[in-house]
Amino acid sequence: MTNPHRTHKRVTIADVAREAGLSPTTVSHSLNGIGQVDPRTRQHVKDVAARLKYRPSVRAQRLRTGKSHAIALLSSMPAAVSAGESQLGFFTELAMGLARKALLSGYVLVLAPPMDQCDPLALMDIDGAILLEPAPDDPIARELEERGVPCVTVGGEPGPDNIDLQHAAAADLLLRHLLDSGARRPGLILGASGRASQRSFHERYLAMAGARGFAPAVGLAAEEEGEAGGQRAAARLLAEHPGLDALCVPIDTFASGALRAIGEAGLRVPGDLLLATRHDGVRARTCQPPLTAVDLHLDAVSHAAVQRLLRMLGHETQDAPLGLPAPALVARRSTGA
Missing domain, CATH: 3.40.50.2300 (Response regulator)
Structure with missing residues (x-):
């Protein structure tokens, strides 16, 4: 009879490296999409990892890299207009697309609705942020800059780090x-x-x-x-x-x-x-x-915003096409x- 409480030895980076015949550093870079790794080598590592059923330890990654692998969606728009009574407004609908794209890229999305009672940035450990339709001299944009947190805006002022809502x-x-x-x-x-x-x-x-x-x-x-x-x-x-x-x-x-x-x-x-x-x-x-x-076209906007932020965070990823679909x-x- 199978013991439901039986624990299995966790497959590690070292196990994948040994099986792939590569160094742990190359394996780590291949799996995390960083560094200069030949595409064929990167795919070989992913195939070996899949065969061994390797699952990365998120906690270990955070300790090793000092990164949280979390990004936040922020807005200074009051909840009365960004979400409304149903909590299913523009802010929340955009968040769904961002969360999907972020997860596929190895990140979790932290949803921080506008709040007067506290400073959400003081409570979050994030690598980057997506700021929805900032106001002129937006307090959240200012604090992100002061904290040195990379930020992409959606529907903000024209610029290289803004996703244009046209x-x-x-x-x-x-x-x-x-x-x-x-x-x-x-x-x-x-x-x-x-x-x-x-x-x-x-x-x-x-x-x-x-x-x-x-x-x-x-x-x-x-x-x-x-x-x-x-x-x-x-x-x-x-x-x-x-x-x-x-x-x-x-x-x-x-x-x-x-x-x-x-x-x-x-x-x-x-x-x-x-x-x-x-x-x-x-x-x-x-x-x-x-x-x-x-x-x-919020799905395309979400994709472009996450791609742009990942680029700012140092990931080797192709930017989304410059021309988003017309409204x-x-x-x-x-x-x-």
Whole structure:
């Protein structure tokens, strides 16, 4: 009878090296994707390790290298807009793709939602970080720099360590769709944080207003107010500009709040007013009516962000393609689709 509590001798790097006829250093470099190792040698080592059922000791790796093999997803966006009440917002959806890619690359992803009560970086042992849509002079970005933690931003300022969410292209898609769907005077509701996405939407909106000849109408909401802030901003904008026949609301939490304000004003979507948001997430899909949105290709964004961070951490990995897929419009009933 097999003893269920029987322990088996753990296969070590030395065992793999002996079987492969190579030095432990070459085996270690081959398995960890570091150093200059011939691709055929690297594959030979992986084949031998698989045959011996070698499993690396994560604890030993950390002690030996001084690395945690952990990366974090961080954001200064309040949870009210980055996740919302369902906790299934933009931040969480991006995290799923990042976690998959990180694990395939030998890293675990630490999810650190925005918190006012503590400093998450003081509690984490991480090798690098991915920072989602940093604000101007973002406190988390500043602390990462002070701590010397390598960081890739997603949707931040243009630069070699930023993954571009193509804000201007997303703005043009939504605004043109609203106008092509019959809107004559669309309004815009933005977050007041000054993040790159909100600035891009504002710039493209003003340019579109000038090109199409409609008077701009822009409302602002504080991110920490979440859906209620979007609702109040929409109510004010509709009261101040009764001729509006569409709203572009890039932050989906604000968009669902705007939908409430529209209903309270006795208007119907899409019958009286068209409504569109940026992120094609759970909120956009489950609103009634479902909201027209933009597919930002978060899987590709996740892949690119992890690849870029691994490169910064010294791993031999090919960078993701420079050209991410272009944002794609997902038309729904909120704009008459």
